[in-house]
Amino acid sequence: MTPLSVRFWGTRGSIPAPGRSTLKYGGNTSCVEVRFGDEVFIFDSGTGIRELGLDLIKRADGAAQRGHVFIGHTHWDHIQGFPFFVPAYLPKNKYTIHSVKSIGESFETIFRRQMGINYFPVEVGDMSSQLDFNHIDTSPFEIGDVKVKTSFTNHPGVNLAYRLDFEGSRSVVYLTDHENHASFSGDSELARRQDRAIEDFCRGADLVIVDSQYTEEEYELKKGWGHSRWKDSVALGVAAEVKNLALFHHDPTRTDDALDAISSEAQKIATAAGSSAKVFCAQESKEHVL
Amino acid sequence: MTSSKKIQVLVIDDDEAMIELLEGCLSKIGYEVTTAPDGLKGINAAEKMKPDLVILDLLMPGMHGFDVCQKMRENPNLLDTKILISSGKGYAVDVKAAKLLGADDYIVKPYEIQILFDQVEALVGKP
16 A cells, blocks of 8 residues: 655644744644655645755655645745745746635735745746646545545635545545634534534544644634634544544644643543544654554 | 516525525515525526525535625626625624625624525615
């Protein structure tokens, strides 16, 4: 069976959080690499993509690189590393960047604008690799043997969650920048149906990488900011019977000690609920073989 | 609008229960209701029937409701059609975005049906 692994290059939400208190879980914003044999799939291009780029160059050892980048949405913490993604500057390389139309403008327009002349000295058009933009909606599609499904999430503006299904019934879900519907809008039949749809999207996945930005106390102040309480995310993982649940998009204020404590408590909650899932806080540089 | 022609409402929503509820309630009080389960089918239906009002969900399979709204606003044949966004997403940014894209009003689900009736009436009048 083709080897499948996932490595976190950026686990933080909102803004990078470097410093002594975040050395273990990392300070880079959202970027996750999924490797399927020689194929590379990247979720988001937050600041973590800089180091991923350097690693890809090292691994390629001079060979041409191909890859797919899936962008959830164009808020800064999901795109701001791309100008420093060195493989995009090498002519022999080719990357396809997939995402959805945002509010009134194509994602390509917004993506290019962050490298406009007043923001950055190099424009996207000056990057020498072949960069293709693929505008998608939530219709499923395939890349080779990999099936790609998407779903809109509950987040201000337009954001996509992704599910990749691989041979051997293995699957990875990237569900960040999502706020539990019932927590946000109150318990109702409708909110429960919407939460069930997200649950079905995650159903049985080998790994779900899930927005878990807030504690309960923080959520009291930040309800309606488009992110979930980590306890809601654990409940989602349990209900969707996932095999591994990576709590992700850590709040920039969250220290390593706090994330250690959340990891431990989250695992206890899942186990007590009868789940056999492995639950943990996503840690930068850590690789998970599926 | 003439009194002989019923006011036509197109509901675009993937939630079957919501479709059933709106179709039942709005028909009962005299609006002529057509439904579509996703954005693409909704746009096609709107182009054919040129409804007086579109009640449009945001999170649906396929196209996002914002994209549907923008495409309708770009269609010169639908300039007179009012668009009411009906979504569980009550974020301030989304309300602002809907206005930017040409929607006429926004209602956050779940809602009391009378509030919807009031907003529909304010947009297209009594049936």
